[in-house]
Structures are given as structure tokens and as C-alpha cells.
Amino acid sequence: MILSSLCVAYAGLLALALAMDRHHEQVFARRPSARTSRLLGWAGWLGLTLSLPPTVTAWGWAIGIPAWLGLLTVAAAALVLLLPHAPRAALRLGPAALLCAPFPALLG
Amino acid sequence: MKDGFRQSMAWLHSWSGLLLGWLLFAVFLTGTIAYFRQEVTVWMQPELHGSIPDAGTAERAVERMSQLAPDAAQWTIALPGERSPAVSVSWRPADAKPNDRAALKRATLDAGTGAVLEPRETAGGNFLYRFHFELYGMPREIARWIVGIATMAMLVAIVSGIITHRRIFKDLFTFRPEKAALRSWMDGHVAAAVLALPFHLMITYSGLLLFMTMLMPWAVDLAYDGNRQAYFAESGFRRAPPPPRPAPQAAPLTPVAPLLAEADRRWADRGGVGSLTVTNPGRANATIELRPAESDSIGRGAATERLLFDGVTGRAQEVPAADPQPAAMATGNYLMGLHLARFAGPGMRWLFFVSGVAGTVMVGSGLIFWVVKRRSQRGRADTWGNGPEPFGHRLADRLNIGVVAGLPLAVAAYFWANRLLPAGLGERAGWEIEVFFLAWAAALLHAPLRPSRRGWAEQLWAGAALFALLPVLNLATAPGHLGNSLPAGNWLLAGFDLTALAVGLLLGFAARKVGRNAFAGKTVPAPVLPAGAVVEEPT
Amino acid sequence: MTTLPSRLRFGPDGLRRLDVASRSLAGIVGGYALAAVAAMFLALALPMPRAEAVYTATMMSFAIHAGAFVWAFSVRTRRVWPGLLGPTLLLGGGTWLLHGLQSGAPS
Structure with a gap:
């Protein structure tokens, strides 16, 4: 459960970062169009929202919310460290994380 | 502007x-390590590393306690789990005063054999934990x-x-x-x-x-005329459980295995049974209380779920419900619970x-x-x-x-x-x-x-x-x-x-x-x- | 009297040092005094059972101290002390009144 949430949170944060000019350039070496930027922003917020339910179903609200915030910290830290050093890897990790997200939930 | x-x-x-x-920086660093203070302490006591829990650990520990402290008023047995491989036990001698923590006797048992272990003397992770809010060597x-x-x-x-x-x-x-x-x-x-x-x-x-009562005692002292104990009692903190009163008639303790099996089923997603407290062991009014390894409530002072059994018949008893906390205390306890x-x-x-x-x-x-x-x-x-x-x-x-x-x-x-x-x-x-x-x-x-x-x-x-x-x-x-x-x-x-x-x-x-x-x-x-x-x- | 930053700059300006010292004192001592008095006042004034009112008031007092501290560094010099002492005295008076009323009233 915790891993599902982490994967979705990472993908969401990545989309949010790519919606910003500075980080879009870091990865694609060009600025995003206004439309792309807006879509990425929505996708990002959707990802963040979707990363909450797994923690809450696993732990309840009282522990689920702090756990979710902690997972966001971990996912964002990974993204922040990857973006300047390996922007391509940061990008590829996004879809990979989304693909992996359902498995921990199915396992337990 | x-x-x-x-x-x-x-x-x-x-x-x-x-x-x-x-x-x-020092407070943050040592406090961060203190999240793993039990694990640090275990690493620092290699004498415990050979202790390997098995299905009979809890029963063995109870049996060992009946040899170590047959006349004690209460036994507390912390079972091994993800944070410790050995069994930590403590007991309150029958003649000790009810709230005297210093009177508690402690020992560490091997989870596989029940033998009393003699780990090296160390403050372990506890030193780093204490340092992060009490520093060292000063009042x-x-x-x-x-x-x-x-x-x-x-x-x-x-x-x-x-x-x-x-x-x-x-x-x-x-x-x-x-x-x-x-x-x-x-x-x-x-x-x-x-x-x-x-x-x-x-x-x-x-x-x-x-530290709120120490740092900002003024509201308490004004509203309670300086009687902080009255405040603590009224706000539901530090309510000591009634002291054990051993019944005069002796009675053998019920086998714990069935009780543990029931609790483990119930708490399968919470790490199973974390600890047992046996009150008045060997007496007619003995009780056995079980708590899960992982709590589902954060708040300090909030009642964790527990199971209570009659220590002679093994019949389940009703757990007295904890008073609900008022919103203010619940909020404060939630935050402090997260901290700890x-x-x-x-x-x-x-x-x-x-x-x-x-x-x-x-x-x-x-x-x-x-x-x-x-x-x-x-x-x-x-x-x-x-x-x-x-x-x-x-x-x-x-x-x-x-x-x-x-x-x-x-x-x-x-x-x-x-x-x-x-x-x-x-x-x-x-x-x-x-x-x-x-x-x-x-x-x-x-x-x-x-x-x-x-x-x-x-x-x-x-x-x-x-x-x-x-x-x-x-x-x-x-x-x-x-x-x-x-x-x-x-x-x-x-x-x-x-x-x-x-x-x-x-x-x-x-x-x-x-x-x-x-x-x-x-x-x-x-x-x-x-x-x-x-x-x-x-x- | 201009805004704070020009006075906070490093330099041989003695007045600036005095200003910083005064604000620091106001933030630390004045802020604590305000928080303490506010806690006492709220403990008596909040419409809750006594223990809850005391707990809530004490819990809030730390935010009040931090807020007062930051405030002492954000306003013009001449407003710092009056701005902290005024509410402190006011709340102190209110506390005195409430305490007199509550301990005088037969309950």
C-alpha cells in the first residue's frame, strides 16, 4: 500500500514539475506550451490526490495523512535529487512508477 | 515597504x-536517530543477537516469570518483535509502593530458551534520545x-x-x-x-x-491556584491505575497459549500481540491483559485497544472504556503522539x-x-x-x-x-x-x-x-x-x-x-x- | 523614522544596534509576557470546562509568542513596545477582573 502511494505520488510530482518552465526545459530542453503546461498541472494534482486513498485505507485518517505527507516528502526528495543529475531518468521513472503502482496494492 | x-x-x-x-542541529540529529532508539540499543547489546523468537516464546516467558518472581504483584512481558529479538520483562515486587517506578525489577530473556540474558551495560539509543531534549550532565x-x-x-x-x-x-x-x-x-x-x-x-x-506546563505554567497556576496535580488529574493525564490487590487464595494461572492465539488472529495486521501484563499472578483474582504490537491510535494517553482475560478461567473480560478526550486534549495529544x-x-x-x-x-x-x-x-x-x-x-x-x-x-x-x-x-x-x-x-x-x-x-x-x-x-x-x-x-x-x-x-x-x-x-x-x-x- | 531594514544593516551605526537590541528584547521578553497573560486570560475566558480552557490557552500561547516575536521585527521602531505592552496590560486587566469575578462568585 505504502509503495503504491509512493509511486503515484512520484508520478504526480513529476507531472507538476514538468508543468513548470524551468523543469520542463531541464528535461526536454524547451518550454512547454500553455496547454501542455496546464494539462501536466492537472495530471499532477490528480496524481497527488490519488496517492492519498491508499494510505488512508491502510491506516485511517489520523495516521494516513501524516504518512501521506511523509511519502510526498520522500517522492519529492527523489525527484529534486534526480532532476539536476539525471533528468532523463527522472522522466522515465514516472511511467515506470505508474505501472508498478497497482502491484503492491494487489499483493497486500 | x-x-x-x-x-x-x-x-x-x-x-x-x-x-x-x-x-x-544536535537536537535534530540525535532526535532523528532516536526514532530507532530500540533498534540502536539492540545493536549495542550483541548478547541479545542470538535470541530467536518462536511460537512458544510467550508461554516460555510466562513460565520463566513464575520462577523469577512468583510473588510479584504484577508482571509485564514485552514480547520480541520487529524492534527487538529478546523478551523484556519487568515485575513489581509485592511490597513495592504502587507508583514507585524505581522499585520495578527488570530482566531480559532469551526468546528461544527463556534463559535470563546478561547484556552488556549500555545506555544505547536511550542516551541519544535523552540528549535530544535533556542534553547531558546538567540539571x-x-x-x-x-x-x-x-x-x-x-x-x-x-x-x-x-x-x-x-x-x-x-x-x-x-x-x-x-x-x-x-x-x-x-x-x-x-x-x-x-x-x-x-x-x-x-x-x-x-x-x-x-514541555508546555514547564514553559508556560501561568494559565495552570492561575486557574488551579498553583495546584498542578489537580490540573493533571482533571485533564485526564497521569491517572494511575488502581494498585494490584492480590487475593489471599492461590490459584494456578490459566494457559496463555489460547488467549494469545485469539489475540494474534485479531491483531494480524498490527504485528500480533506486543505485550502481556499479568496482574496478581498465581492468585484467585489474577488478570491477563494483552496489547497489540502496533497501536492504532496516535495520541499520548489515548487508550490503545487491549484485551483483558480472567487469569484463572481464561474467560474474556470487558475492558473498561476510556473516557473520550475533549477536543483540545485530543489535538495536543495527537501532535505529541506524532512527535514521539x-x-x-x-x-x-x-x-x-x-x-x-x-x-x-x-x-x-x-x-x-x-x-x-x-x-x-x-x-x-x-x-x-x-x-x-x-x-x-x-x-x-x-x-x-x-x-x-x-x-x-x-x-x-x-x-x-x-x-x-x-x-x-x-x-x-x-x-x-x-x-x-x-x-x-x-x-x-x-x-x-x-x-x-x-x-x-x-x-x-x-x-x-x-x-x-x-x-x-x-x-x-x-x-x-x-x-x-x-x-x-x-x-x-x-x-x-x-x-x-x-x-x-x-x-x-x-x-x-x-x-x-x-x-x-x-x-x-x-x-x-x-x-x-x-x-x-x-x- | 524609516522602515526597519535600513536600520538593520551592518555598520557603525549605534542607533541601529540599539534598535535591534530593543526589538530582540521585545520579541523575547515582551512576546513571552504577552503570551503568558493571553494564556491566563483565555484560561478564564474560554467557555469550556476548566482543564480544557487551561489546556487550549496554554497550547495557543506558543503561537502567540512566535507571532509577537515576528511582529516585533516587522513594524516601525516606535510601535514595537507600545504594540506589545498595550495588549499585555489590557489582557492583564481583563484577567484580573475575570479572576476577581470567578473567585468572588459563590459556585
Whole structure:
């Protein structure tokens, strides 16, 4: 459960970062169009929202919310460290994380 | 006008952060390790590493207790779990006063055999835990006030820092290690602060709440005419359970296995049974109380779910319902419960640990940034202050070395002392702590004797070596080394060794960067800033 | 009297040092005094059972202290002390009144 949430949170944060000019350039070496930027922003917020339910179903609200915030910290830290050093890897990790997200939930 | 406001906030942020920053760094670092204080203590007691729990552990422990303390008023048996391989037991002699904690007798049992173990004397993770809010070697109340004042400075630094930085979401993912020193330190500081901001706010405010009656006694003393005990009683804290009253008739204790089986089924997702409390063992009115390993409620003082059984018939009894907490106490207890994280299972515990590391990095990078910024203000592209430097900047830099690089070194030295001091040494726990402070004092003395860059590099290398070699030390001095712990899936011990190795590698990475002068910025000289300018990049 | 930052700059300006010292004192001592008095006042004034009111008031007092501290560094020099002492005295008077009323009233 915790891993599902982490994967979705990472993908969401990545989309949010790519919606910003500075980080879009870091990865694609060009600025995003206004439309792309807006879509990425929505996708990002959707990802963040979707990363909450797994923690809450696993732990309840009282522990689920702090756990979710902690997972966001971990996912964002990974993204922040990857973006300047390996922007391509940061990008590829996004879809990979989304693909992996359902498995921990199915396992337990 | 607007910029003036932000500049004074920047000023407040840098000074409230700097003056208590060294203490805050120590509090954050030791507090972060304290999230794993049980695990640290287990690592520091190799005599426990051979203890392997099995299905009969709990029964064996109960049987052993009936030999060790047949006449005790109460037994408490903490079963092994993910945080400890051995059984910790304590008992209250029949003649002890009800609330006298000092009268409790303690022992550690081997989970596989039930034998009483004699682990080496050590303060273990508890020393680091206590240090993070009571320091060491000074009256407890004074130390708590000092830490409380530092915590308030932290809160002021967080609020003024948020106002100063303003563009929190815009810069959320920004880290530019390739840029000039000034900018990359700034990025690192902001990232560590912002990415774990909810944690930092929670840990700081709840830190104040944990001392609230000491720091802010005025409301209590006014409303209760100075009678704090009346306040504690009325607000539902420290309500002592009624003392055990053993019945005169003896009666054999019911077999615990069926009770444990029922509880384990019920708490399958909570790590099963964590502890048993047997009250009036061997008497007609004996009771057995079971608690789960992982609590589902965070709040301090909140009632955890438990099961109560008649100790003679084994019949389930009704658990008296805890009074619901009023909203105010529930809120405060929730925050303090998060701070202490006693409820946390392994996954949550790691999240708290990582957030604590972020806090430590935030304070450390802030301290370093203070010096780096002043060096660049003096128009030097070189970060190391090799030329003439004002005494205050020099002092801050050398304190940074002795604390930011020196304290990890001292923590590592503490772990080394644990294994190198003879196991039977008298006052052994005290000697381990002595080594910690000697190593730290050496680091603080070493720093002013060396040029800045060399001082950083040497202490970081020393810390890196001490941490990275801890798994080797463990291999040489204890059976629970990686070669055994990994194949056995013993994540408690393997986790300590692997974390030490990772910390060593990180410190080594930092030392190498310092050695290559990478932090000074390669080609881009640090911008020369007017005094008092707010560091911020134009958008 | 201009805004704060020009006074906070490093320099040989003695007045600036005095200003910073005064604000720091106001933030530390004045802020604590305000928080303490506010806690006492709220403990008596909040419409809750006594223990809850005391708990809530004490819990809030730390935010009040931090807020007052930051405030002391954000306004013009001449407003710092009056701005902290005024509410402190006012709340102190209110506390005195409430305490007199509550301990005088037969309950």
C-alpha cells in the first residue's frame, strides 16, 4: 500500500514539475506550451490526490495523512535529487512508477 | 515597504537560526536517530543477537516469570518483535509502593530458551534520545528550558523563513548543485525545509507542547491556584491505575497459549500481540491483559485497544472504556503522539526518520549558508575564507565544522566505544558516553586549528570512515553481522549496518566534494551581494 | 523614522544596534509576557470546562509568542513596545477582573 502511494505520488510530482518552465526545459530542453503546461498541472494534482486513498485505507485518517505527507516528502526528495543529475531518468521513472503502482496494492 | 518587511524577516530568520542553530542541529540529529532508539540499543547489546523468537516464546516467558518472581504483584512481558529479538520483562515486587517506578525489577530473556540474558551495560539509543531534549550532565529542568528556548527560536525561524522565501511552490523542485556555492547551498537549504515543511512545523510545535506546563505554567497556576496535580488529574493525564490487590487464595494461572492465539488472529495486521501484563499472578483474582504490537491510535494517553482475560478461567473480560478526550486534549495529544511516533510501524518509522534527516540537513545547510553568504559578500569567489576573515565569521565556520561534521563523528565514536570497551568494564555505560563527548570535544578543538577547507575534509573523512566501517566492526565483534543477518532476514540488525554504511558513503561523498573544492563553484563566481540583500533569483 | 531594514544593516551605526537590541528584547521578553497573560486570560475566558480552557490557552500561547516575536521585527521602531505592552496590560486587566469575578462568585 505504502509503495503504491509512493509511486503515484512520484508520478504526480513529476507531472507538476514538468508543468513548470524551468523543469520542463531541464528535461526536454524547451518550454512547454500553455496547454501542455496546464494539462501536466492537472495530471499532477490528480496524481497527488490519488496517492492519498491508499494510505488512508491502510491506516485511517489520523495516521494516513501524516504518512501521506511523509511519502510526498520522500517522492519529492527523489525527484529534486534526480532532476539536476539525471533528468532523463527522472522522466522515465514516472511511467515506470505508474505501472508498478497497482502491484503492491494487489499483493497486500 | 514590502521589500523592507521581507528583508527584516530575512534578518530575523538568519539570526534566530544561527544563534541556536548549533544546538538545534544536535537536537535534530540525535532526535532523528532516536526514532530507532530500540533498534540502536539492540545493536549495542550483541548478547541479545542470538535470541530467536518462536511460537512458544510467550508461554516460555510466562513460565520463566513464575520462577523469577512468583510473588510479584504484577508482571509485564514485552514480547520480541520487529524492534527487538529478546523478551523484556519487568515485575513489581509485592511490597513495592504502587507508583514507585524505581522499585520495578527488570530482566531480559532469551526468546528461544527463556534463559535470563546478561547484556552488556549500555545506555544505547536511550542516551541519544535523552540528549535530544535533556542534553547531558546538567540539571534536567535547566536543560529542558535551554532546549525549549531553542525550539521557540526554531518556530520563529520557520515562520520568518516562510515569509522570506515566499515562492514556496514555485521553487519546490529547484536544486542546482552545479551552480555557485551560494546558490546551491540556498537551494539545498530551501529544499530540505520546504519538502518536509509539515513535519518541521509539527515537530517544532509539538516539541513546545511536550514541555508546555514547564514553559508556560501561568494559565495552570492561575486557574488551579498553583495546584498542578489537580490540573493533571482533571485533564485526564497521569491517572494511575488502581494498585494490584492480590487475593489471599492461590490459584494456578490459566494457559496463555489460547488467549494469545485469539489475540494474534485479531491483531494480524498490527504485528500480533506486543505485550502481556499479568496482574496478581498465581492468585484467585489474577488478570491477563494483552496489547497489540502496533497501536492504532496516535495520541499520548489515548487508550490503545487491549484485551483483558480472567487469569484463572481464561474467560474474556470487558475492558473498561476510556473516557473520550475533549477536543483540545485530543489535538495536543495527537501532535505529541506524532512527535514521539511510538505508534509507528516500520514503514512509518522510516518516513519519520527521513523527515528528521531533512530537518537535520535544513539546519546544517542553513548554518553553512550563513558563512558562505558572508564570504561572498566580502567579494570572494572562494568559499573557504582563506584570506583575512572577521572573527565572527571564522568562529561560525569553525563551530559549523565541529558540529555539522563533528557530531556525526562523535555518534560513530559512541558506537565504536560500545564494541571496543571491555564488556565487563565497571561504569561501562558512562564510559561510552564519555567517548562520545571526548570525540566531539576533539572535533571542536580540531576545527579552529586547521584551515577551513581542510578542517571540513578531515572531519568528514573521519566520520565517513567510522560509519562505513561499523559493519566491519560488527563482523569482528558480534555474531549478528551482515553475513548472518541478511540471509536470516534479520532486518533489525541488517538495517543498522546498512544505514551506517549509507551514512558513511554520504559523508565520504561530501568529503570528496570538499576535497575537490566542488562546493566553491567551478566557473561561476559567487555574486557579490550588497549587505543585507535578500538572496533570490530574478524570475 | 524609516522602515526597519535600513536600520538593520551592518555598520557603525549605534542607533541601529540599539534598535535591534530593543526589538530582540521585545520579541523575547515582551512576546513571552504577552503570551503568558493571553494564556491566563483565555484560561478564564474560554467557555469550556476548566482543564480544557487551561489546556487550549496554554497550547495557543506558543503561537502567540512566535507571532509577537515576528511582529516585533516587522513594524516601525516606535510601535514595537507600545504594540506589545498595550495588549499585555489590557489582557492583564481583563484577567484580573475575570479572576476577581470567578473567585468572588459563590459556585
